Amino acid sequence: DSGVTQTPKHLITATGQRVTLRCSPRSGDLSVYWYQQSLDQGLQFLIQYYNGEERAKGNILERFSAQQFPDLHSELNLSSLELGDSALYFCASSVGKGNGETQYFGPGTRLLVL
């Protein structure tokens, strides 16, 4: 158990819908990262937040957005969902800003868009 929690574990929804994935980092960690794992794209970095502020952006679609709240939990919002958004979404956390720190991964949220 990494100490990172993600909810829900599974999510099934329809095209065009909007969903919110939630992540709670390990106690004391200030950074949260979001990754997408799909069969065709592999594991891809989406976005990082550090202490409430966006720090780095990767291959995140404009239909996707994230935020980190004062209690440091983070939410990833996916809107206008398409079939290709079906994937496993991981959240990870680290103590500081990154700089090669170990990232601890949650169990993931499996999203299925029908």
Place this chain on the structure above:
Amino acid sequence: AQSVTQPDIHITVSEGASLELRCNYSYGATPYLFWYVQSPGQGLQLLLKYFSGDTLVQGIKGFEAEFKRSQSSFNLRKPSVHWSDAAEYFCAVGVGADKLIFGTGTRLQVFP
């Protein structure tokens, strides 16, 4: 551009045999290198990491990896594989101050 290559998509070994999983990276500066393992239905667990110093890194579960700058490689090894090691293994490079770039993974199957 930064990238990580894991040339072996699938490897099968017998229990008790030795294991080497290959990883090559492309990155202009000194990399931070990681190996993660993902069991079915699970998240990613860190096996080991290299930042600097000794190029042979010891990790959990009896795994080790060797950083070879001249070959841009960071291969993962284990002298004797257990059936519980069956999983998917990902090599990753830490880029800049934040994100990890992952390889495509190697699925390990272990036969009794």
